[in-house]
Amino acid sequence: MTFCMNTMASILKALSGALLLIALVLPNCDAHVQPRHAIRKHHKHRPNFNPGPWKQAHATFYEGHTGSFGGACGYEDVAKEGYGLNTAAISQAMFNNGQTCGACYEIKCVNSPQWCKPGQPSLHVTATNLCPASSSGSWCDPPREHFDIAHPVFSYIAEYKAGVVPVQYRRVPCKKKGGIRFTITGNPYFNLVRVWNVGGAGDVVGMQVKGHHKLKWTTMKRNWGQKWETNAMLVGESLTFRVRGSDGRYSTSWHVAPKNWQFGQTFEGKNFKQRSRRSKPRR
Numbered sequence: 001m002t003f004c005m006n007t008m009a010s011i012l013k014a015l016s017g018a019l020l021l022i023a024l025v026l027p028n029c030d031a032h033v034q035p036r037h038a039i040r041k042h043h044k045h046r047p048n049f050n051p052g053p054w055k056q057a058h059a060t061f062y063e064g065h066t067g068s069f070g071g072a073c074g075y076e077d078v079a080k081e082g083y084g085l086n087t088a089a090i091s092q093a094m095f096n097n098g099q100t101c102g103a104c105y106e107i108k109c110v111n112s113p114q115w116c117k118p119g120q121p122s123l124h125v126t127a128t129n130l131c132p133a134s135s136s137g138s139w140c141d142p143p144r145e146h147f148d149i150a151h152p153v154f155s156y157i158a159e160y161k162a163g164v165v166p167v168q169y170r171r172v173p174c175k176k177k178g179g180i181r182f183t184i185t186g187n188p189y190f191n192l193v194r195v196w197n198v199g200g201a202g203d204v205v206g207m208q209v210k211g212h213h214k215l216k217w218t219t220m221k222r223n224w225g226q227k228w229e230t231n232a233m234l235v236g237e238s239l240t241f242r243v244r245g246s247d248g249r250y251s252t253s254w255h256v257a258p259k260n261w262q263f264g265q266t267f268e269g270k271n272f273k274q275r276s277r278r279s280k281p282r283r
Contacts, residue, residue, distance in 0.1 A: 049201045049247045049272075051106070052171040057145040059107060059167045061154035062089075071129030073101035074194050074225035078128050081196055082177060085153045089129035091139070091146035098225045099246070102195075102202040103127045104174040107147060107157065107167050115162035123157045125149060126174065126202065139164060174202035179268040180243065182256060186263060188235045195226045200272030201245035204228075211237030212255065241269060 071089065078087050088107075094100055107123045109116035131140035131148040139146045147167065151160070158165045176199040183194040195204050207220040207228045215237050220228040239257035244250050253269020261267070 046247070046249045049173045049245065049249070051173070054168045054170045055145065057147060057167050057169050058139055058164055059109070059147040059149055059154065059158070060139055060164045061149050061151045061160075063151055072225055073098060073128050073130075074227040075101075075128050075196055076194075081181075083126050083128055085150045086123070086125045087128040087150065087153075088125040089131040089140075089148040090127045091131050091142070091144055092133050093143050093145050094127070095130045098130075098222065099205055100127050100203050101226045102174070102198050102204065103246075104172050104202045105147070105169050106172045107149075107169045109157040109165045110168050111166045112158070112162070115159045115165050117157055117159070121157055123149075123153060124172065125153070145169075174199050176271060179271045180241075180251060180253060181266050181268055182241055182253070183266040184234075184239075184257065184261065184263055186229075188233065189231060191230050191232070191234050192223060193220065193228045193241070195228060195241075195243060198226075198243070198245070198272065200249060200251075201247040203246050204243045205246050206244035208242040209234065210240045210242070212240075212259070213237055217242075239267075245272060 072095070075081055075083070078084070088105070090100065104124060104126050107125060108120050110120065125147070129148075131146060132138075133141045140148065147169070154160075157167075176197045178197060180195065180199075181197045183196070184191065185194070186192040193207070193209070195207065198204060204226055207222075208217050209215070209220055209230060209232070210217045211234065213236075215232060215234065218230055218232045220230045223229040236259060238255045238259045239261065240252065240254045241256060242250060242252045249272060251270050251272050253267075256267040256269040257265070
């Protein structure tokens with residue numbers, strides 16, 4: 001009898017030890033299993049487009065007072081398209097074969113007390129044209145980095161008599177009103193889409209189009225400036241456009257053009273937004 005009781009006590013003791021061990025192990029197992037909402041919570045979005053480093057360049061002006069011109073970027077009327085006079089033709093070293101079209105810059109006149117306006121006010125411009133190089137030599141010849149600005153805007157940072165001034169500049173986020181605009185031209189066998197009023201990085205480095213029926217996601221090719229082409233059949237499709245900025249962020253404008261869209265029409269899609277940064281809690 002005593003043997004049986006001792007045996008039972010040993011078994012119960014062993015079971016208690018096993019249960020205690022399981023209880024200690026289970027919380028550690030749970031720590032390695034993340035629910036779906038926790039995984040989503042840790043998903044990181046691409047950061048906002050932030051100002052770049054300051055660089056050295058020069059700036060001149062042209063006698064423009066309306067801001068209405070075409071140019072190497074494909075914008076048709078910069079005044080009506082919301083850019084106003086705050087535009088610049090940039091040198092070939094900065095133009096990057098049209099990829100930089102739409103980029104925004106902050107410019108300051110420096111190192112010229114005689115010509116720079118007092119207080120070094122900042123000028124914000126959008127790159128909308130190319131300042132061409134010259135066989136006889138010019139400020140826009142490679143490898144110079146240069147801005148050619150409309151006279152009324154140039155006079156905000158420097159005196160008219162200066163003609164040319166040294167400047168500091170940096171890339172900054174583009175702040176645009178409303179959404180990205182898509183203007184469709186061409187014909188049923190060749191489609192050309194002009195992309196403008198782009199926020200964030202401002203310059204578009206990649207573009208895709210998708211229809212609602214037969215047309216799957218199709219990569220478009222840069223024709224020139226910010227005009228993108230495809231020979232895919234777009235007619236009769238409700239169109240979705242996806243653009244990629246130079247900072248790697250994407251913006252998708254779902255079904256911005258209805259099925260009955262016509263060549264020559266402009267449609268407004270979703271623009272890049274600057275996400276607000278959450279302030280850290282005080283300790």
